[in-house]
Amino acid sequence: MQTIVVRYLETVIDKTSGAPSQVVLGTETYDDIREALIPGVPRPKPGKAPHPVFITKCFVNVSNHLWRLESVTSTAAIDQQPAVFSVLIQRHDVSREIFLNQTLKKNKSLTAQKLIGRQGTLVEVDYGFVQQSGRTDASSKTNKRYMDTLLEAEMHKRRLAVVVKVISGNLVQVAPVTSMPITLGDKSAFQMEQATLDKMPRYQNSGKSSFVLGSMLECVSVQRILPPISYFKNGTSTGRNVNYIVALSKAEEKLLKSALIHAVGATGYVPHNDVLQVEIKANKLQERINQLTVELAARVAELTARTEEVNRLAPVQALAQDWAASMGLDFEEELEFQRALAEENGQ
Structure with missing residues (x-):
């Protein structure tokens, strides 16, 4: 007993009148089967159009094999008449x-x-x-049992x-x-x-x-x-x-x-390459630290030498100030005079 019939149809345009009509490309007949897998029309999400669905179906005397699903309609089984699912499809170019x-x-x-x-x-x-399960009452349910x-x-x-x-x-x-x-x-x-x-x-x-x-x-x-x-x-x-x-x-x-x-x-x-990159950066930073440490040591040594020189000349400055005072001279003026004289002589 035929229980389910799946018909695949295509819309064609009459070359003379331009009127569209639907022709049957092929039919699948299921005897004594209460469910059949059929192309599933996706449920549209709020505010969005449903995504396109394509099926592969090879018909006699038709070279095209990939089709875009347009719609699925159905009529329930009545008495001895099977449930009929009409699947409207459109050719899709795969060239x-x-x-x-x-x-x-x-x-x-x-x-x-x-x-x-x-x-x-x-x-x-x-x-x-994702396909759907077509039943004899013309309903389409999920294919959850078809793993x-x-x-x-x-x-x-x-x-x-x-x-x-x-x-x-x-x-x-x-x-x-x-x-x-x-x-x-x-x-x-x-x-x-x-x-x-x-x-x-x-x-x-x-x-x-x-x-x-x-x-x-x-x-x-x-x-x-x-x-x-x-x-x-x-x-x-x-x-x-x-x-x-x-x-x-x-x-x-x-x-x-x-x-x-x-x-x-x-x-x-942590991937090995990431660790390697971190090590390279750390090594470069260490090299910079070493360089700055050497420069700092040189600056400290220079400052220490200048401090020692200042400390050594401090008694000389005090003695010169005492001599200037005893001779009635201005120490700062005499010092500026001596500096100018040394500059003239290229010292």
Whole structure:
């Protein structure tokens, strides 16, 4: 007995009249099954439009395989009539999309390590989409019991991500990027610089901030990875550069390392390179201290010598003052006269 029918439809425009109509591309029929996984329409968040959903479906005599979900409508099962879910979809052009596995397959001399091995390289990742459970009463529920699919709250949809490490030839560890503001005080995430986003038109003009989530690390296949659309050297044309040239800045790389440390709870750990840099600074400061100590010792010695000279001449000055007084002379005037005379004689 047929219990659920899923129909996939596409809107076409009549070339003569220009009138739109919906045609059936294909049908899935479920016999004696009370639930079927169907494309899930995302629940919009307050004040925001729902994110786009794409599905892969290959129909007979249709070359296109990637489709954008437009809507899902349904009618409940009545008597011997099955529940019908009508899924309206629209063709999506993938001609300019080159995934990492395609690049590696095309050029055998390349490896994932060579292309994206640098930590901080920016990529896009197709995580997939959360489906829903369609039932015979025409309702759509969460797919919580289907652990073999992506579940709600798990990372999903296509999004920008940062390469953390190339695990193997076909597996890469990435940290995803979100436009959702991070929790205040969350040190496992950080905001990307606008200068970095400006290298990619899609994110440059989105009007949204971007945050790297160190706490959402995930290993993904190279079949899910493709380069983000970026500017080419002329600064005007854009496309997916298969050399993966877009990356975080040096400052952002430091923020990434810090975020990863906080994400795994290793805040007491200090990287070796940081310790080395501190030691270098300490050594330079010690060298400066030693130099200043030598200069201070020289100044003290000079001051001591002058003090001793002053102490030695003090009795002579007292004797000269007594002689001047006994002869009725002004000591200060006589002293100035002798200084002027010595200056004239070049002494």
